[in-house]
Amino acid sequence: MKRTAQLLTFFAVMLLTVVAFAAEPLKIGALFSVTGPPSFLGEPERNTAQMVVDEINKSGGIKGRKLELVIYDTAGDATKSVQLANKLIKDDNVVAIIGPSTTGETMAVIPVVEKEKVPLISCAAGSKITDPVKPWVFKTAQNDGLAVAKIFENLQKNKINKVAILTVSDGFGASGREQLKIHAASYGMSLVVDDTYGPKDxxxxxxxxxxxxxxxxxxxxxxxNPGPAVIAKNVKQLGIKLPLYMSHGVSSKKFIELAGDAAEGIILPSGKVIVADQLPASDPQKNSLIGYVQSYQRLYGVEGDHFGGHAWDAINLLRRAIEAGATTRETIREQIEKSSNFAGIGGVFTFSAQDHAGLTKDAFVLVRIKGGDWQALE
Amino acid sequence: MNLTDQLTQYILSGLSTGAIYALIGLGFAIIYNSTGIINFAQGEFVMFGGMLGVYFFHKQGLALPIAFLLAVVVTALCGVIFERFAIRPLRRPTPMNMVIITIGGSIFLRGVAMIAWGKDTHVLPTFSGDEPISFAGATLLPQHLWIFAITILLIIGTKLFFSHTISGKAMSACAVNRRAAGLVGIDVRRMIMFSFILSSAIGAMAGIIIAPLTMTSYDVGVMLGLKGFCAAIIGGMSSGLPTVIGGLLLGVLESLGAGFSSGYKDAVAFVILLLILFFRPQGLFSRGSSERV
Structure with missing residues (x-):
C-alpha cells in the first residue's frame, strides 16, 4: 500500500514536471523603433507581431508550446539596438530575433547575432542586409532594387528613357538612389537630373x-511621408505634366490623404497588401493578405499596411520553423533557410543557402492612384 | 523653359517660404524686445497653431474660418500659460536659465502634441482652391497669395500697434528700459504676458496658413523655429521691417540654393546665421545698438 502511494507520488511529480516543461513558452525577441523618426515602421510592426503571437497562443500555441514575445523599442537608434540585441540574447535567452525596423539598425546588430549565433529576421529593406549572405541573418522586407526594376520596366513599356530622380537625403532615399543608378544602365535609362531634398523640407x-x-x-x-506629398503638390502647382513615379515608401492611405487631388495619376510599386481585394482569387498570397488586413482592422481600427506585413512574415516564418520541429537557435535557422513557397504579406518567400531575402520582383505590383484609391496596373 | 523663368520661380517660391520665416521671426523679436528672452518654444507655437487647426477642422468638423480663429485663441492661451508657469516663477533669470527653460518648454510642448494627436502628419485644405496661378513665367497657388496677404496684414498690424496704441507704446518702453518703464507706472509683468500672447498668436497664424501646403506634424516646430530665429537674427531682433526682410532674404537664398545645388538648402540658412553672428551680431540693417522696437 505504502509502495503504491510512493509510486503514485513519483508519477504525479513526474507528470507535473513534464507539464511544467511543456508549458515553458518559447521566447522570441523583437526590436522595433516604436518611437523615433522611423516610428511609422516600428509601430505597425510591433502591433502586428503582438497580434500574431496572441493569435497563436489563443489557439493553444504551436504543438502545445506557447510563444512569448519580448519587444524592445530601439527609437531608431543603432547603438541602442545593439545593446538591446545583447540583452535579448543574454538576459532573455530568446531563440530568435525579429527586427530591427531600419537598415542602419540592422547592419549594427548583425555582428552581434553572427557572433552569438542567433537567427535574425530583419524587417528592413536594404539589400546589403542579405547581400552578401550571412548565415544567421534573413529579411522579409522587399529589396529596394526590386521596386526600382518594377518602375523601370513600366517606363520601358511606355518608351521613356530620360528620367529625373528626386530622392530624400536619408537612409531610405540614399539606398533608393543607389539602386536607381545601378539599374538605370541595364534598362537603358539615362538619369538626366539627380537631385535630393531634406526629409523635413x-x-x-x-x-x-x-x-x-x-x-x-x-x-x-x-x-x-510627408516629403513626397509636398512634391506631388508642387508638381501640380508648377503645371508639370510629366508622369510622376513614387517609391513603395508612400504606399499607405496616409499619402493619398496628405497629397489630396495632387496624388491622382501617380504610379508606384507596392506590396500587394494595399490592393488585396483587387487580386485574382488564384493569387497565392490572397488568403494571407485578406486575413491580415481584416484582423488588423478589427484590433487596431486601421487597415494593416505593408510595414506591419514585414513583421507578420517574420513571425510566421518562425511559426513554420517551429511547427517543423525546430526549438533551438540552430534548428530554427536551418528550418528558415529551408522555407519555400511561403505565401506571406510581402510576397512568396523561397529561401536557400544562397538567398536569405527570398523574394523576386513579383513581390511588387504597380499601382496607380485613382479617385483617392489604389488601382492595380496590368 | 528659360533661365529667367526658372529664376522667377525660385524667387517667388523663396518669398513665400520667407514670408513664413518672417512671421516666426517676428514672434521671436516681440518676446525678445519686451523680456530679453530668446523664446526657443516659438516654433512649437507655430506647430500648435497648425495642429489645433487640424484638430478643430477635422476632428470637431468646424468651418475653416472658425477652426482658424479657435486655433489662434487656444495657442495664445498656451502662450499665457507658458509665460505664467515657466517664465514668471524665475526670480532673477539669467539668459542661460531662460534659454534652458524655453528649450525645455519646447520639448514639453512637442511631447504634449505627440501624445494628444499622435505622430502622423496632417494636412488642412487650401483656403481657396488648388488651381495654379501663372505669374511672369512662374506659378503660384492661391494659398501663397493668402500667405502674402496675411503676412503683410500682420506686419502692418504690429507696426500700428507698437506706434499708435498705449499698450504698444508701453511694450516699447519696457524694451528700452524695463525699470524706468516700471517707475512711470507701466505694469511690466502685464506687458510681458502681452508679448507672449502676441507672439504665440502670430506663430499660430503662421502655422495654420502654411499647413495646407507643407503639412504639419508634432515635430515641425524645430526646423521652423530655427529658421524664424535665423530671420530675426538677420534683422537684428527688430520687431519690424528688418526681421521681415531677414525672413524673405533667407527664403529666397534657400530656394536659390536648392535650385542650383540641392542638399545645401538648410546649410544656406545656418551658414548665414553663423556669418551674421560672427561679423554683424547687431543684424544686417542696424548700426550699433539702436532702438529695436
Missing amino acids: TDMTAQLTKIRGSEAQAIICWGT
Whole structure:
C-alpha cells in the first residue's frame, strides 16, 4: 500500500514536471523603433507581431508550446539596438530575433547575432542586409532594387528613357538612389537630373523647376511621408505634366490623404497588401493578405499596411520553423533557410543557402492612384 | 523653359517660404524686445497653431474660418500659460536659465502634441482652391497669395500697434528700459504676458496658413523655429521691417540654393546665421545698438 502511494507520488511529480516543461513558452525577441523618426515602421510592426503571437497562443500555441514575445523599442537608434540585441540574447535567452525596423539598425546588430549565433529576421529593406549572405541573418522586407526594376520596366513599356530622380537625403532615399543608378544602365535609362531634398523640407519647387527645365520625360521620387506629398503638390502647382513615379515608401492611405487631388495619376510599386481585394482569387498570397488586413482592422481600427506585413512574415516564418520541429537557435535557422513557397504579406518567400531575402520582383505590383484609391496596373 | 523663368520661380517660391520665416521671426523679436528672452518654444507655437487647426477642422468638423480663429485663441492661451508657469516663477533669470527653460518648454510642448494627436502628419485644405496661378513665367497657388496677404496684414498690424496704441507704446518702453518703464507706472509683468500672447498668436497664424501646403506634424516646430530665429537674427531682433526682410532674404537664398545645388538648402540658412553672428551680431540693417522696437 505504502509502495503504491510512493509510486503514485513519483508519477504525479513526474507528470507535473513534464507539464511544467511543456508549458515553458518559447521566447522570441523583437526590436522595433516604436518611437523615433522611423516610428511609422516600428509601430505597425510591433502591433502586428503582438497580434500574431496572441493569435497563436489563443489557439493553444504551436504543438502545445506557447510563444512569448519580448519587444524592445530601439527609437531608431543603432547603438541602442545593439545593446538591446545583447540583452535579448543574454538576459532573455530568446531563440530568435525579429527586427530591427531600419537598415542602419540592422547592419549594427548583425555582428552581434553572427557572433552569438542567433537567427535574425530583419524587417528592413536594404539589400546589403542579405547581400552578401550571412548565415544567421534573413529579411522579409522587399529589396529596394526590386521596386526600382518594377518602375523601370513600366517606363520601358511606355518608351521613356530620360528620367529625373528626386530622392530624400536619408537612409531610405540614399539606398533608393543607389539602386536607381545601378539599374538605370541595364534598362537603358539615362538619369538626366539627380537631385535630393531634406526629409523635413516643406517646399520642393526649386528642385522641380530645375527638372521642368531639363529634358526629363518622367520623374521618380523616392521618399517617405510627408516629403513626397509636398512634391506631388508642387508638381501640380508648377503645371508639370510629366508622369510622376513614387517609391513603395508612400504606399499607405496616409499619402493619398496628405497629397489630396495632387496624388491622382501617380504610379508606384507596392506590396500587394494595399490592393488585396483587387487580386485574382488564384493569387497565392490572397488568403494571407485578406486575413491580415481584416484582423488588423478589427484590433487596431486601421487597415494593416505593408510595414506591419514585414513583421507578420517574420513571425510566421518562425511559426513554420517551429511547427517543423525546430526549438533551438540552430534548428530554427536551418528550418528558415529551408522555407519555400511561403505565401506571406510581402510576397512568396523561397529561401536557400544562397538567398536569405527570398523574394523576386513579383513581390511588387504597380499601382496607380485613382479617385483617392489604389488601382492595380496590368 | 528659360533661365529667367526658372529664376522667377525660385524667387517667388523663396518669398513665400520667407514670408513664413518672417512671421516666426517676428514672434521671436516681440518676446525678445519686451523680456530679453530668446523664446526657443516659438516654433512649437507655430506647430500648435497648425495642429489645433487640424484638430478643430477635422476632428470637431468646424468651418475653416472658425477652426482658424479657435486655433489662434487656444495657442495664445498656451502662450499665457507658458509665460505664467515657466517664465514668471524665475526670480532673477539669467539668459542661460531662460534659454534652458524655453528649450525645455519646447520639448514639453512637442511631447504634449505627440501624445494628444499622435505622430502622423496632417494636412488642412487650401483656403481657396488648388488651381495654379501663372505669374511672369512662374506659378503660384492661391494659398501663397493668402500667405502674402496675411503676412503683410500682420506686419502692418504690429507696426500700428507698437506706434499708435498705449499698450504698444508701453511694450516699447519696457524694451528700452524695463525699470524706468516700471517707475512711470507701466505694469511690466502685464506687458510681458502681452508679448507672449502676441507672439504665440502670430506663430499660430503662421502655422495654420502654411499647413495646407507643407503639412504639419508634432515635430515641425524645430526646423521652423530655427529658421524664424535665423530671420530675426538677420534683422537684428527688430520687431519690424528688418526681421521681415531677414525672413524673405533667407527664403529666397534657400530656394536659390536648392535650385542650383540641392542638399545645401538648410546649410544656406545656418551658414548665414553663423556669418551674421560672427561679423554683424547687431543684424544686417542696424548700426550699433539702436532702438529695436
